[in-house]
Amino acid sequence: MHQAITILKMKNMKRAYRRYKKEVHLKRRAKNYYAYANTLSINRESKCWADYYDEIKSGESAVWMRHTGKVCSCWYCSYYKYKRPTSEFVRNIINEQLYDI
Secondary structure, eight states: OHHHHHHHHHHHHHHHHHHHHHHHHHHHHHHHHHHHHHHTTOOTTOOOHHHHHHHHHHTSSOTHHHHOSOSOOSHHHHHSOOOOOOHHHHHHHHHHHHHHO
8 A cells, every 4th residue: 555655656746847847948948039039129029027938838929839849840950969979989089099199
């Protein structure tokens, strides 16, 4: 019985953590877009950050922020992602530099 209770608590904590992280990501995206819009004068209504975030949280505007991490998903924007080199490649570079010494 005790195990079942701890498993349910863990399950609920995982769900709560996922909901929390979802909110954190939404807030970060909104903050980045708000700063970007202010630098380019896109936000003509001059809303403060709190009003802008309340609109986004309620789903009245910028619904794309809830569904995707970036506005554009074209080939040009998605091409320039960081690709981590393999450990073998890094090891070879280190070994070459050691042999040069």
